[in-house]
Every structure is written in structure tokens, then in C-alpha cells.
Amino acid sequence: MPTSTTVADNLQQTREAISTLETQHNREHGSVQLLAVSKRKPTSLIREAAASGQRLFGENYADEGALKIQELSDLSLEWHFIGHVQSNKTRLISKHYDWVQSIERRKIAERLAAHRPVELPPLNICLQVNVDGETTKSGCPPEQLPELATFVSTQERLILRGIMAIPAPRESASAQRDVFSQLHNLFSELKLQHPQLDTLSIGMSGDMPAAIAEGATMVRIGTAIFGKRDS
Numbered sequence: 001m002p003t004s005t006t007v008a009d010n011l012q013q014t015r016e017a018i019s020t021l022e023t024q025h026n027r028e029h030g031s032v033q034l035l036a037v038s039k040r041k042p043t044s045l046i047r048e049a050a051a052s053g054q055r056l057f058g059e060n061y062a063d064e065g066a067l068k069i070q071e072l073s074d075l076s077l078e079w080h081f082i083g084h085v086q087s088n089k090t091r092l093i094s095k096h097y098d099w100v101q102s103i104e105r106r107k108i109a110e111r112l113a114a115h116r117p118v119e120l121p122p123l124n125i126c127l128q129v130n131v132d133g134e135t136t137k138s139g140c141p142p143e144q145l146p147e148l149a150t151f152v153s154t155q156e157r158l159i160l161r162g163i164m165a166i167p168a169p170r171e172s173a174s175a176q177r178d179v180f181s182q183l184h185n186l187f188s189e190l191k192l193q194h195p196q197l198d199t200l201s202i203g204m205s206g207d208m209p210a211a212i213a214e215g216a217t218m219v220r221i222g223t224a225i226f227g228k229r230d231s
């Protein structure tokens with residue numbers, strides 16, 4: 001991506017791509033929300049995105065994100081935690097974020113609920129699902145999803161919103177769609193028990209079209225908006 005492209009241009013292109021895909025797959029206009037993933041990017045770029053109308057942001061590192069959230073508290077933004085939740089960070093995360101999309105076990109959900117400040121609304125939760133089996137350790141195995149969902153939904157300080165996944169890249173576009181379709185099925189099954197669920201968080205810069213084709217309601221886009229991250 002040329003360095004001359006701005007966050008505003010990238011955002012506009014991403015929004016147009018989402019809108020085109022919605023039309024192409026008979027999805028209602030506006031049914032796919034855009035989460036701008038700002039990990040390892042400075043608050044100056046987040047301000048640029050916010051100035052172009054972006055409201056939802058995602059962060060992966062609890063401390064880094066909490067600092068940015070405080071620095072940007074003059075803006076009305078919604079913050080999603082999408083990284084691995086360490087148990088010694090649950091207090092910090094519960095205090096600063098609006099959503100946690102990466103819940104994979106009961107103990108972490110319990111701690112987030114216990115630490116959610118009383119003056120804040122309940123914390124929105126997505127369960128992270130691992131559909132890749134042993135190739136990645138992140139996420140709850142699909143067969144344990146119903147039990148975890150039931151647990152989260154009984155917590156007064158949490159609201160279960162849906163599921164999130166980061167499937168490993170597939171060889172072909174059709175294989176990519178298959179895995180997203182599998183996730184959509186898991187989401188639909190879970191909705192039978194929990195009709196309030198409204199969030200299927202799948203799709204990143206590299207696989208957004210396949211995710212929207214298979215029913216994503218939220219895509220998490222970093223690189224295509226903010227450029228490559230230094231590693």
C-alpha cells in the first residue's frame with residue numbers, strides 16, 4: 001500500500017467494498033459493521049479515522065489499548081478487546097473496554113463479570129471459537145460452545161452478543177468460505193438457545209469477501225485501514 005494513501009481514503013475504500021459485498025450477497029445494507037483494528041498504531045491515526053466517522057475500534061494488547069482509550073476519552077468511541085485475555089488483566093479490561101470478543105473459558109468470563117465497574121453498563125461478550133483444532137490454541141472448541149454460552153448468559157454484568165473467530169488462512173477462496181460457513185452454522189445453532197445473539201465477528205483484511213459472503217455481521221480490519229504494522 002503506498003504511504004501516500006490516508007486513513008480517510010482507506011476507510012472510504014473499505015466501506016465501499018463492504019457495501020458492494022452486501023449488495024452482491026443479498027445482505028441488507030448496513031448489516032456488516034466495521035471494526036477498525038488499531039493495535040500498534042498511534043492515537044493520531046485513530047483520531048484521523050474518528051474524524052472520518054469511524055466509531056468502533058479494536059485493540060489486542062490490554063495495556064496499550066487502555067492507554068489509548070484514556071488518551072482519546074474526548075471522543076465518543078466504542079472499544080473492543082480482541083486479543084488474548086490474561087487473567088491478571090481482567091480488571092483493566094473490564095474497566096476500559098465496551099466489548100471483549102475473545103472469551104474462550106469460563107474463568108476469564110467470571111473474572112471480567114466480577115470486575116466490571118458498577119457505574120458502567122454490562123460488558124458485551126463474544127465467544128472466540130477455534131475451528132482449526134490443534135493447529136491453533138486460541139478459542140473454545142465448538143463442542144464446548146453451548147456450555148460456555150450458557151454460563152456467560154447467566155452473568156448479570158455480561159451480555160452475550162455472539163461469536164468471533166480467526167481461522168487459519170485456507171488454500172482457496174472456496175475453502176475459506178467453507179470455514180466461515182461452518183462458523184455461521186455454529187452461530188445459528190447457538191442462536192436457537194440464545195435468540196438475542198446478533199454478532200458474528202469474522203473476516204479480516206485478507207479474507208473479508210468470504211466472511212461477508214457467509215454472513216459476517218462484523219469484520220475486523222487493521223492493515224487495509226491503517227497500513228502494515230511493524231513487527
Ligand SMILES: *Cc1c(COP(=O)(O)O)cnc(C)c1O
Pocket residue numbers: 037039060082083166204205206220221222223224
Ligand atoms: C490484527 C487482528 C485483526 C486485523 O487484521 P488485519 O489482517 O490487519 O486486518 C483482526 N482480528 C484480530 C483478532 C487481530 O488480532
